[in-house]
Structure formats: C-alpha cells, structure tokens
Amino acid sequence: MAYELYYWDGLQGRGEFVRLALEESGADYVDVTREPGRGTDAMFALMKSESEPHIPFAPPFLRDNELIIPHVANILFYLGPKLGLAPEDEGLRHVANGLQLTITDFVAEVHDTHHPIDTSLYYEDQKPEAKARSAAFIRDRIPKFLGYFERVLRQNPSGPQHIVGNGLTYVDLSLFQVIEGLTYAFPKAMAKRKGEYPTLLALHDRVAKRPNIARYLASPRRLAFNEDGIFRHYPELDSAE
Amino acid sequence: MAYELYYWDGLQGRGEFVRLALEESGADYVDVTREPGRGTDAMFALMKSESEPHIPFAPPFLRDNELIIPHVANILFYLGPKLGLAPEDEGLRHVANGLQLTITDFVAEVHDTHHPIDTSLYYEDQKPEAKARSAAFIRDRIPKFLGYFERVLRQNPSGPQHIVGNGLTYVDLSLFQVIEGLTYAFPKAMAKRKGEYPTLLALHDRVAKRPNIARYLASPRRLAFNEDGIFRHYPELDSAE
Incomplete structure (x- = not known):
C-alpha cells in the first residue's frame, strides 16, 4: 500500500519536510487531503476517531x-531507512534525529x-509583538541556528557534503527547505547574512539540483x-538590522 | 561506563524528563554539571568543541x-529499550516517540x-506579552493538550493504565512531570480543570508512588x-479564567 501523508491542503508547512524525502526517493505516496473525494475531512476523521488506538x-x-x-522528525526517523535516506549506523541515526529535532x-x-502571543488569533491581531519577536529572531536566532548547522557541516568527519555521515539523508533535504523558507520570509535579513554560511548554502544548492x-x-x-x-x-x- | 547527562545545574528543566527515566530504571548515570570538579564548563567544552564530530x-x-x-525525545527513544521503558514492538516505539514529541x-x-518575545531578555522585560500569552495558554492550550492525553489514555487498546502499550514507558514518566510542572506553575488554572482529566491524573498519582x-x-x-x-x-x- 502507498504511504499516506496527512497534512493541511494549500500550504507547504511542516508537511513539506516529509514530501521532500518521499519525492527524492521516488516513494509511492498519497497526499491525502489533496485527493479528490477525500480532502481535509479524511484527516479530521482520523484525528477525531474514538476507536483508533493511536490518534x-x-x-x-x-x-x-x-x-x-x-x-515530522518521527516520520522521517521511521521512513529514513526505508527510503535510503538515513545513515546505516544505528548511532548516526540518532545523530540525524537530533539534527532534525533542532530543525x-x-x-x-x-x-x-x-504568532508570538496566540495561535488562535490572526497575525494582524498581534503585529507589534510579532515585530518585536522577529527583530530578536533575526538578530539572535537565525545566526545561532544557521551558524550551528554550518559548524556541524564543517566538522563532519566524512566531509562537508552532508550534515551527517557520508551520504544524502533526510536532514540534508530539510536544511534545503529551511534555507528556501528563510530566504522567502526574510529576504533582507538573509541577503545580509548568507555569506556567513557558505557550506550550508552550497548544500542547499546541491539539493536543489538533484534530479528528483x-x-x-x-x-x-x-x-x-x-x-x-x-x-x-x-x-x-x-x-x- | 555510566551514562553522562549534560544539562544546566540548578533547575529541573528539560533534563528532568531524562532523569526520571534514569532514576526509575536504576541506571548508572552521572549528572555531569553537578559533579564537583566538572560543572557547567564540561558541558560547554563539548558544545564548543571544534573537533567533536557530533556537537x-x-x-x-x-x-x-x-x-x-x-x-529529550531523542535521548528517551535511544534509552527507552535499554532501560526497559519502551514498548517491545517497533511500531509502538514510534507511537511512543510521537507522544513524547507532543510533550x-x-x-x-x-x-x-x-518568554513570548525574546529568550535573551528577562521575564520582567516582557511581562505584558507574557500575560497575554499565558491567558491564551490557559484558555486554549492546556485543555487542548491535556484533553488529548486523556483521550489517548482512554483509547489505549491495552487499557488506560499506560499511555502506550501494556507496560510503563518513559512517556508515562514524562506525563507525570508535565502534571507536576503545570500544577506548580498554574495552580489556580489546574485546580479549576483537573477534574476533566481523571485518567491522566490517576496515571500521575501512580507514577509518584513507584518506589524508585x-x-x-x-x-x-x-x-x-x-x-x-x-x-x-x-x-x-x-x-x-
């Protein structure tokens, strides 16, 4: 049976990290809420089920x-070995999972x-707080996270081509998506800082060129x-800034 | 060699979820930053290392x-089977991991x-925003999360004694800590709502009485x-409210 991915229709969101792994490996999967005749109702039916053992x-x-x-991280930990996108070594699989959890x-x-205050409200209802949180995010958090991934790539004993081990993993694909997303959301901040993360940007570019x-x-x-x-x-x- | 746990000294924090699993199983471990002669410096040395392959x-x-x-979730996924605190079944281990990631x-x-705005500032520097975020948290998020765990317990095909499978797992221990922490932080909110989660509260009480x-x-x-x-x-x- 094909894998069934359940996620909101109409956006990339967190589902995209899973889609990239499924697409790279050419896996047989169904994006359930985008299927004619199923849609988001099929997703809610599972979430609200009173008989499913594991909701x-x-x-x-x-x-x-x-x-x-x-x-996401659990799905990728599960799928990684089946799709050929996880390290062979058991210990390195936990290293990969740790990196994915940092993502x-x-x-x-x-x-x-x-959405710094209330996820049930619109962005428009929490704009001043969003501006304050974004300023801190751009100033402190982007450099902290991207600087970390840059270091991990450079210190990979198997070489800076991949974030863990000596082959492509789902974590590499997720890092591609992080760079894509940040560049879309914060183009000015990223234009200013991109040069500080050459190894990470090179990984992003290589992933983008993979045929699948x-x-x-x-x-x-x-x-x-x-x-x-x-x-x-x-x-x-x-x-x- | 004993397991080495690295976490901030002086607080329970996220490290506590790992400590509870190590303590329940009677594992041999060292809480490194609380060791005389090692302290927080030992933790930073690893984090800042330029030679460690997996920082x-x-x-x-x-x-x-x-x-x-x-x-935390990765550590517990790794330790769970070694400490006898994970389901035997491989699929159920991913169910446990999914629950832990919701925690x-x-x-x-x-x-x-x-800390709704900026983790680098003190609470006192973001008090009005913290009040707004806490109000939404108490109103929407506590019921959403605790209601979910209550449902999962009740729908567990092996019975409502444990959150997953038919034996104690690290997720049960973590749920104990969540209830402890919420009751400390938000005593009024919890006093009002506790009665809605009898199965979860019963689990909390059973964990507290386990000898270790x-x-x-x-x-x-x-x-x-x-x-x-x-x-x-x-x-x-x-x-x-």
Whole structure:
C-alpha cells in the first residue's frame, strides 16, 4: 500500500519536510487531503476517531497500513531507512534525529515570529509583538541556528557534503527547505547574512539540483510559499538590522 | 561506563524528563554539571568543541561512550529499550516517540508563557506579552493538550493504565512531570480543570508512588521547581479564567 501523508491542503508547512524525502526517493505516496473525494475531512476523521488506538495530536502524520506516525522528525526517523535516506549506523541515526529535532525547534520559532502571543488569533491581531519577536529572531536566532548547522557541516568527519555521515539523508533535504523558507520570509535579513554560511548554502544548492528534487520543485505538487504556511513574507517583519 | 547527562545545574528543566527515566530504571548515570570538579564548563567544552564530530545545539544531551545524543525525545527513544521503558514492538516505539514529541511541543509552549518575545531578555522585560500569552495558554492550550492525553489514555487498546502499550514507558514518566510542572506553575488554572482529566491524573498519582520515583523525589537529586526552569510560578500569569 502507498504511504499516506496527512497534512493541511494549500500550504507547504511542516508537511513539506516529509514530501521532500518521499519525492527524492521516488516513494509511492498519497497526499491525502489533496485527493479528490477525500480532502481535509479524511484527516479530521482520523484525528477525531474514538476507536483508533493511536490518534495523532496534529498534522502532519503518516499512515503506513495500520500504523499512524505523527510529528515530522518521527516520520522521517521511521521512513529514513526505508527510503535510503538515513545513515546505516544505528548511532548516526540518532545523530540525524537530533539534527532534525533542532530543525523542528527552529521551525517552531519561525512560526512564532508571526504568532508570538496566540495561535488562535490572526497575525494582524498581534503585529507589534510579532515585530518585536522577529527583530530578536533575526538578530539572535537565525545566526545561532544557521551558524550551528554550518559548524556541524564543517566538522563532519566524512566531509562537508552532508550534515551527517557520508551520504544524502533526510536532514540534508530539510536544511534545503529551511534555507528556501528563510530566504522567502526574510529576504533582507538573509541577503545580509548568507555569506556567513557558505557550506550550508552550497548544500542547499546541491539539493536543489538533484534530479528528483528539481522535478518535484517544478511540478504542481510543490505549492508556492504563501501567508498560510510556516514561512511567511510580511515585509514589515523583515530587516537587514 | 555510566551514562553522562549534560544539562544546566540548578533547575529541573528539560533534563528532568531524562532523569526520571534514569532514576526509575536504576541506571548508572552521572549528572555531569553537578559533579564537583566538572560543572557547567564540561558541558560547554563539548558544545564548543571544534573537533567533536557530533556537537549538540543545546542541552540536555546524553553521552554514551563515543555517542553524543541531544534532545529529550531523542535521548528517551535511544534509552527507552535499554532501560526497559519502551514498548517491545517497533511500531509502538514510534507511537511512543510521537507522544513524547507532543510533550516536547507542549513544554516549549510552557516556556513561551514567560518568554513570548525574546529568550535573551528577562521575564520582567516582557511581562505584558507574557500575560497575554499565558491567558491564551490557559484558555486554549492546556485543555487542548491535556484533553488529548486523556483521550489517548482512554483509547489505549491495552487499557488506560499506560499511555502506550501494556507496560510503563518513559512517556508515562514524562506525563507525570508535565502534571507536576503545570500544577506548580498554574495552580489556580489546574485546580479549576483537573477534574476533566481523571485518567491522566490517576496515571500521575501512580507514577509518584513507584518506589524508585518516590525515593528520587524525596532525595536531594530532585531539585525544587524554581523561576530558572521551564515551569515557573509567576502568580500574575496564573488564573482560573
């Protein structure tokens, strides 16, 4: 049976980190909420089920036959070895998972730049606080996270081509997405700082050129960034400091 | 060699979720920054190392011989089977990890109730925003998360004694800590709502009575909650709505 990915329709969001792994490996998968006749109702049916043994808290989640697996890092930890996108070594798999969880934290902070107070309100209802949080994010958090990934790449004993081990993993694909998203959301901040992370940017560029990824990015399956997703471009939140 | 846990000294924080698993199972471990002659410097030495192949982004992290494993959920996924605190079934291990990652998200939201704008500033520098974020947290997020865990317990096909499978796992221990922390930080809000989560509260009470946990909680190794940790009691942020 094909893997079933459940995520909000109409945006890249957190689901995109899973899609990139499925697309790179050419896996057979269904993006359930985009299927005619299924849609978001199919996702809610699982989340609200009173009989499912393992209900997820929130999308994205993956269904593999009877098993329902929630959370991006957990899905990728599960899929990685099956898709040939995880290190062979068991210990290195936990290193990969640790890196992915650092990306998870970073992505949550990106989300909070436009929703610092209340996720149930619109961005427009928390604009001054969003501006303050974005200023701190650009000043402290972008350099802290990107500087970290740059260091990890340079210190990889197998070489700076990949973030962990000597082959492509799902973490490399996720780092591509982080750079894409930040460049969309904070173009001025990124234009100013990009030069500080040459190894990370080179990884981003190599991932973009991989045949399956390039084909996916050019396909209608890759939605454009927009202001419903995690990475949003509100010009008033962006700055070169 | 004993497991080495690296985390900030002087607070429970995220490290506590790992300590509870190590203590329950009676594992041989060292809480490195509390060791005379090692302290926080030993932690920074690893984080800032220019030769370590796998540097962590932030504490807590675990050292098991050559392997350095960061992030609470990743540490527990790694330790769980070794400590007898994970399901036997491989699929259920990913279910446990998914639950632990939902706890991770919840804990990050707890942190942001007192630091909604800027983690580099003091709470006192973002008080009005903290009050607004805490109000939304108490109104929407506590019921959403605790209601979810209550449902998962009740729908567990093996019975509501444990959150996953038919035996104690590290996720049960973490849920104990979540209830402890929320009750400390938001006593009024919790007093009002506790009755809605009887299955979860019963789990909390059972964990507290486990011999190794009870012994640990009474020992000097269990630090008191305080206003340096994740769960902080600022009376002005608490309310019964």
